[in-house]
Amino acid sequence: MSAGGITDHDSVAYSLIANQDPSCDEDFQVRTRMSRSSLAPPTLNTFAGRLRGSQRLAFLGVLTVFLLVIIWLLSNMDTYSTSPAANGLQNGKVSKYLSSSSKIYENGVDSTVERLSLKSDGSLRPSDLRTNVILQYDWYHQNCYKDLQGEMLTRSIQDIYTKLQLLRESEAEDCRLIWNIFDSMFRIEAIKAPIVLPKPFQKEVKGWLDNDEKLFEQVNHQVVFKIVSKGTFEETVFNPLRAKRPVSKPSMDPLEYIKNLTESSAPNCDFCKYKDHTAADTFGRIDNDYSASCSNTFKLAKFHGLFFPKEHHPLNLSLVQLRSLFLYTSKQWFQKAFETDPSQKYPSLMWDALPHAGASQVHPHIHGVLDAYQYVGGFESWHQVSIQYFKKFQRSFWSDFVQLHVALGLSISHGEAIALVPIVARKDHEFMILSTKLNEDVVSLIYNVMQAYLHKLGVYCFSSGAVYPKLGYTNADGDTGMPVIFRIGSRGTCTSVGSDVSSLELYTINNINSDLAKTYNGLVEQVNSEEAKN
Ligand SMILES: [Zn+2]
Ligand SMILES: [Zn+2]
Structure with missing residues (x-):
């Protein structure tokens, strides 16, 4: 039995969504x-x-x-053979448990919404966020997943599926609450995807898998996991087998490539000589010790600024520089722009690292835009969902979203901020950082994510988007905006000529080919090594 695999025919069988209640x-x-x-x-x-x-x-x-x-x-x-946990679920009890619990996830977006029994959590506004959760993952592990006692449920998608199944069937109310939260936000399917490989092609596929017989065996038993957001219908699709394909070595060492690019772009860099070579906003510039702002020359909004560190290297950002960028320059710029025109209330940010991720310049620069009516597109969908959720349940969508990830073991908290490995990711190795306020804890998590990318996960080019709380709102405002949300994901091999963006990202499916467990472990290892240093 291979670790975390979907291999053995004789292990556990459990039913799929197709096995609907007739x-x-x-x-x-x-x-x-x-x-x-x-x-x-x-x-x-x-x-x-x-x-x-x-x-x-x-x-x-x-x-x-x-x-x-x-x-x-x-x-x-309609069953398939699988081994959801790393160490297998061969013990009779579990196997019986799982095979007897069929018909877990129903098709149809609204089929389960009315069955919910979510009671008000005392939130006053849709933007409320509770990050200091009372029940931690350990509690859920011991109380909700106890049918798998002695076994290890990992954080990989197939085990997340099993955890959700156990949460739903649990006798403990706090476990079932998490299922209800999930069910009110998302729908999950485990889809058996059989395949036929002609003999000559088998050899070819084996080659792709480094002639690993166990991996090849899994090709015949593929399961696709699909999570759909009930509010936005956005879907994230995982095929765990894709995450296990051997990684081919990039033709060029990415660190060498970045070093060369950094050196060659420095002499003609506009940001390094920003006072003469970048535009200014009508209200001037924000200029701090380690970072400054300029206006984007070709704007996408009335206020469209760029925030950049006074350091050319695209990835070597220190904690001090990041603090200056986010806590001082970006914050002061949004405030200045808002004071200039108080109708501009919704702050959003965008940041790409390196040309492969879409960055126009090597020098790190974060885009900031303000809008009078809404956050930028992708975030506005979440914003509307959080308002609807609050109306329906008098609960904070964001607190529940955090609690769901805590219960699944996909969260890393740091002071008042929390980083999640979202089950509804858009890109590989995605993290989502949330906090009520923009503060040191948020910056520290951003720093740790970037370090984890560099040193643990081998991610060198990334894209990220963020929103800050709505500017100048009062409690009387119907809409209080969103908490601080920072999303960041991998853009694949930086040196690759091939694009990592296709019809999938642009118009259709979010496909995640990285293992959620690996992403989570990368950040945990980074945070631990950072703590060991201090
Ligand atoms: Zn520069
Ligand atoms: Zn740019």
């Missing part, structure tokens, strides 16, 4: 009624009636065996 299917009921009332019984009776004593007994015996086989076949039809 009683919900009206056509099915009609069909069943028809066949019960008219067809089957008379035929059977007439035929059996013609047989004599011993013949009848033999016939009934054969019939019974036949029916048992049919029942067995039906019960196995």
